[in-house]
Amino acid sequence: MAERSGRPVADERRTSGQVGPGVPALVLAASLLAAGPAEAQNAAPGAASALSQAADPGLTGPLPGGQDPDTFALRGANPALRGGLPRAGAGQGAAARSGARLRTPPQRRTRAPTTAITRQATRQGTADDLRLRPTVQIPVSGLPDIAGAVPLLRRRPIDPLDPYAPLGIRVGSLTLFPAFQQSVGYDTNPDRSILRRGSMALRSQGELRVDSDWSAHSLTGDLRFGYLTYPDNRNADRPDGDGAMRLRLDVARDTKVDIEGRYAISTQRAGSPDLNAQVRDRPLVAAYGGTVGVTQSFNRLQVTVAGLVDRQTFENAQLSNGTVLRQDDRNANQFGLRLRTGYEIRPGFTPFVDTLVDTRIHDFAVDQFGLRRDSSGVTVRGGTSFEVSRLLTGEVSAGYLSRHYADSRLRDITGPVIDGAVTWAATPLTSVRVGASTGVIETIVPGASGILTRTLVGEITHDLRRNLRLTLTGTVINNDYQGTSIREQGYSAGLKLDYRLNRWLGIRASYARELLKSTAIGSSYHSDTYLVGVRVNP
Numbered sequence: 001m002a003e004r005s006g007r008p009v010a011d012e013r014r015t016s017g018q019v020g021p022g023v024p025a026l027v028l029a030a031s032l033l034a035a036g037p038a039e040a041q042n043a044a045p046g047a048a049s050a051l052s053q054a055a056d057p058g059l060t061g062p063l064p065g066g067q068d069p070d071t072f073a074l075r076g077a078n079p080a081l082r083g084g085l086p087r088a089g090a091g092q093g094a095a096a097r098s099g100a101r102l103r104t105p106p107q108r109r110t111r112a113p114t115t116a117i118t119r120q121a122t123r124q125g126t127a128d129d130l131r132l133r134p135t136v137q138i139p140v141s142g143l144p145d146i147a148g149a150v151p152l153l154r155r156r157p158i159d160p161l162d163p164y165a166p167l168g169i170r171v172g173s174l175t176l177f178p179a180f181q182q183s184v185g186y187d188t189n190p191d192r193s194i195l196r197r198g199s200m201a202l203r204s205q206g207e208l209r210v211d212s213d214w215s216a217h218s219l220t221g222d223l224r225f226g227y228l229t230y231p232d233n234r235n236a237d238r239p240d241g242d243g244a245m246r247l248r249l250d251v252a253r254d255t256k257v258d259i260e261g262r263y264a265i266s267t268q269r270a271g272s273p274d275l276n277a278q279v280r281d282r283p284l285v286a287a288y289g290g291t292v293g294v295t296q297s298f299n300r301l302q303v304t305v306a307g308l309v310d311r312q313t314f315e316n317a318q319l320s321n322g323t324v325l326r327q328d329d330r331n332a333n334q335f336g337l338r339l340r341t342g343y344e345i346r347p348g349f350t351p352f353v354d355t356l357v358d359t360r361i362h363d364f365a366v367d368q369f370g371l372r373r374d375s376s377g378v379t380v381r382g383g384t385s386f387e388v389s390r391l392l393t394g395e396v397s398a399g400y401l402s403r404h405y406a407d408s409r410l411r412d413i414t415g416p417v418i419d420g421a422v423t424w425a426a427t428p429l430t431s432v433r434v435g436a437s438t439g440v441i442e443t444i445v446p447g448a449s450g451i452l453t454r455t456l457v458g459e460i461t462h463d464l465r466r467n468l469r470l471t472l473t474g475t476v477i478n479n480d481y482q483g484t485s486i487r488e489q490g491y492s493a494g495l496k497l498d499y500r501l502n503r504w505l506g507i508r509a510s511y512a513r514e515l516l517k518s519t520a521i522g523s524s525y526h527s528d529t530y531l532v533g534v535r536v537n538p
Contacts, residue, residue, distance in 0.1 A: 191236050200232055246259070274445060283314060293305065311332070380400055445484060
């Protein structure tokens with residue numbers, strides 16, 4: 001009804017404190033369009049203003065250039081009328097003849113900052129794709145280098161709605177997000193040994209994130225490589241890096257193929273029980289491999305079959321007296337087959353059962369101590385993936401593992417396993433991520449069959465401002481050398497502050513504290529690392 005009780009009723013699309021144009025203004029707008037540009041320019045300014053408000057009822061006032069029928073707002077108001085509008089060149093000529101000043105299109109409104117942050121926190125999902133998760137871990141006893149990436153937690157995704165987020169480099173249908181960082185600081189214990197010898201620290205790091213924009217299939221990847229230099233202790237210089245590339249092929253509506261390639265680079269510390277000697281520098285350790293899996297959906301039932309291949313290599317160590325300690329007998333290949341079955345009870349809640357059968361084969365049948373370290377293992381886990389209101393997402397599981405060694409002198413390893421990754425968007429500005437992992441790492445310590453390691457990682461991120469982010473990280477590691485009395489308990493905590501000047505330039509400051517307590521003589525250590533640097537996102 002246009003009137004009620006003899007009083008006119010304002011259009012419901014008006015903003016607070018305004019009266020909408022109503023039907024008469026729309027009729028007047030249509031007549032102006034039919035009359036042509038010359039008559040439109042001579043029309044009353046109030047009619048053009050009413051028409052601009054009708055085109056965009058969310059605006060609180062007339063649009064810039066509202067008196068010109070060739071404005072952006074008028075062209076976007078009704079797609080059916082676009083064909084009746086004059087071309088850009090004709091509009092400019094008419095404006096020039098009438099003496100009207102050309103208007104610029106109105107700027108598009110941006111979303112509220114809390115909206116972008118909330119969407120970024122709730123869309124991260126599971127921290128890792130646990131269905132195809134690699135089982136080989138970096139075989140280095142001690143703590144991971146907290147100056148690099150935190151293990152088990154996938155990096156926070158980039159939200160295009162964030163005004164400080166990098167836009168990336170477009171290459172065909174792929175978007176590349178490179179990043180370079182140079183930091184300088186001080187490390188109280190670069191060797192990570194019981195003998196502390198501090199040094200200035202220089203860290204260089206490069207990263208590359210890849211995202212595809214395909215209607216079908218998907219290609220994503222995260223690659224990182226860094227190098228730490230200590231001018232006052234050059235023997236402690238070391239590289240580190242990790243990364244993975246994932247390709248999803250949508251073969252059919254209910255069938256997809258997942259392909260993953262991965263790598264990890266680290267070094268052995270001088271006080272590691274596996275070395276048990278004073279070395280000049282830190283030997284390199286590399287782990288790399290791939291996975292190919294097929295997932296078939298039968299209505300709510302999902303079945304995944306995946307094959308895994310991984311390899312570990314160790315660099316020979318040079319002792320302080322100049323002799324070479326061979327470690328090629330530790331090089332090994334791992335082959336595995338994974339079967340996972342899940343049933344979606346309701347959207348966002350899918351319980352599953354996961355079984356992994358694998359075998360590890362070393363390059364040499366017998367190591368330097370005369371032990372045959374080839375082994376085979378079985379791991380059975382049960383758990384669920386979940387998503388609660390897009391605020392709490394992740395996957396948790398628990399089970400049991402058993403590993404049998406070819407040499408009867410090496411004790412079999414059995415025990416419970418706990419794995420998972422959970423993300424919680426606590427507030428629009430705060431997110432919490434927790435990850436856990438259990439596995440068996442190879443070792444050559446005499447009498448030890450393997451290292452049963454349990455890792456727990458946590459991260460809290462809070463945006464103090466739109467361009468100022470505070471991150472707190474923590475890691476707890478427990479290493480149990482099966483068959484010996486060696487036990488290691490490690491803790492690390494870190495604080496990181498990121499200040500983004502614009503989309504491509506930022507400043508990062510960080511502090512890390514590491515502490516390892518070991519029953520092995522000379523293996524314990526603690527260190528503090530301070531770094532400040534510049535981060536560039538081209």
